[in-house]
Amino acid sequence: MSSVNLSPVVLTEWLFSQTGLALISLLLTLFCYFAAKRLYKRHRVWWLAPIVFAPVVITLLVFNLDIPLPTYFEYTHWLMAMLAPATIAFALPIYRERKLIRQYPLTIAFGVIAGLLLGMISSWLLVKFVPLPVELSKSLLVRSVSTPFAMEATSAFGGVPELTAMMVLITGIIGMLVCEPLFKLMHIRTSLGKGVALGASAHGAGAAKASELGQQEGVIASLTMIFIGIAMVLGAPFFALIFS
């Protein structure tokens, strides 16, 4: 008769098998993310923000535990698969804020065009002076767009989706950190000015920061981010002709 063997030896063995490690990776990712979220709610310091804390801690753990990347991805790729439904979900904020959009169509249109073009032109010009490997410089072009859109658009420019995700993340953190001194320095005082600038340059992280500054700032930042993302994805084949 066979019985289920649950001795510590067998358990440890299973734990370090492929499936065990893959499961640990998923749980680790979920735990670090939600822990960072709770911590940031209690202590508002920038390095505890989930966008900084979670990726850093998880990368360190995966690196030091020697978890092979294919194993790490075995289950966590399902998290990545949720990026597409999340893109669709952006329809709701557009619908809900239709009044604001109807009230300030010019402001939003100018913000989206300026943000989209400046994001690509600035990267394009900078990599002409700063030596960077090709796969990186191409992944940089879409960096100020929200991740699901950026990962979709980057292949048109010849970028690597993973590198793009990293660039997008760092861009978000930078935007969060530099926005307040910049707004003071440049005398950007209106709520829409701040919100659109944050949404255009720092996507989701910027929108989160903007909602800390004020309600209208937050709303307009997410709207800008969504519109720029859509414009980037739709225009990518065309922009790729110019910028590569």
Add this chain to the structure above:
Amino acid sequence: MPYLQAAIRRCRHGALLLTQIALFCLLSFACHWFATWAHSPVPGSVLGLGILLILLATKLIPENAVQLGAAWLIGELLLFFIPPVISVIKYEGLFEQYGVNILFTLVMGSVCVMVGTGFVVDRVFRFERQLNIKKHARRHAKAA
């Protein structure tokens, strides 16, 4: 029995949330399939966004039928792109060698975008607000 009621409410909330997320996934899957099948230049996810927006605008779908799921998906967006970020371990050497250059490019780029966009929008917004106030005043003058 307040505890039981609270528990039931939480269960219902959870079930509703899960159903809505499942619906989003279903729509996303269908759109992805269609985009691949039709060789659509617009990717499935953006196609889905357009479809949902039309459904909402024509009131074929009430707002609160998708509200919970949408709020959750957008709220936890960061969680979904942690895995691709982790995979840059592959490019460890690249970051060691070019770390400073990357950071410099990103900071300068972000400052350009933020200052440029903020500057433009600040001006356009003041202009459009003035425009809206005038329009409003004209409408009131007509009414009076």
